[in-house]
Amino acid sequence: MAKATMEFVVEMKCESCETSIRNALSKLDNIDILSVDLKYQRLVVSSSLPSTKVLQTIESTGKRAVLQGLGDKKINSAAVCMMSNANSKGVTRLVQMENESCIIEGTIDGLRPKTMHKLFVHELGDLSEGCQSCGDIFQKNQKSFYPVVEAESSNNGRLEFRVEKDKFPIYSLIGRSLVLHDSAKNRQVCGIIARSSGLFENTKRICACDGVTVWDERDVPLAGPERSQCPNGNCKK
Structure with missing residues (x-):
């Protein structure tokens, strides 16, 4: 499996923080630490592991972390798909590698446990009627992107995956x-594929639109009024 470069912002303030994180990551296979910047609280690694695994390992040291960039240094093209319905929610990330190969990784929660699922690219980014309005499975040059992922959900209804596909151009x-x-071909959860920040393209620490800081980003809903830290104009202190 090819390695992708991952950029994290990490709540680290001193050399002991850096040492703790380095020691934790050193216990993983297939990972290289490329740089640590205490001033800008930035950690860059190269790994064939899922970014969620790397993130969990960083946070096992007691330091909060957020993935801010994912990509290949030479190509630096990436996309993200936030997927949700009434019961399930997850995110799928796509990273373009050399020769139009693509790393696809994701986590989706709230699915039926121990059930086979298949992930497809569909023609339309239309969610007006949920997944039913996404059109047919996308075909390029009369060849279907079929399927992107085929995997079984866990006992707690979580689906985690990381695959590499050849000739899979993100553009x-x-x-x-x-x-x-699902295995009965019912559409379970969906989302629109959008361009995401590549490496070193996202330097923000706070969202100007709703006041959510990067540290709180992982603790609030992806959208809706509950996302804002300042509901009705009353900011939490």
């Missing part, structure tokens, strides 16, 4: 959708 997928099907 042709932006604005389309990813749809997860």
Whole structure:
């Protein structure tokens, strides 16, 4: 499996913080620490592991962390798909590598336990009627992107995956959708594929639109009024 470069912002303030994080990551296989910047609280690694695994390992030291960039240094093209319905929610990330290969990784929660699922690219990025309005499975040059992922959900209804696909150009997928099907071909959860920040393209620490800081980002809903830290104009102190 090819390695992707991952950029994290990490709540570290001293050399002992850096040492703790280095020691934790050194216990993982297939990972290289490329740089640690205490001033800007930035950690950059190269790994064939899922970014969620790396993130969990960093946070096992007691330091909060957020993935801010994912990509290949030479290509630096990436996309993200936030997937949700009434019961399930997750995120799928796509990273373009050399020769149009692509790393696809994701985590989706709230699925039926111990059930096979298949993830497809669909033609349309239309969620007006949920997953039913996403159109048919996308085909390029009469060849279907079929399936992107095929995996079984865990005992607690979580689906985690990391695969590498050949001839999978991200530029042709932006604005389309990813749809997860169950074994009966029912559409379970979906989202629109959008361009995401590549390496070193996202330097913000606070969202100007709703006041959510990078440290609180992982603790609040992805959207809706509950996302803001200042509901009705009353900021939490």
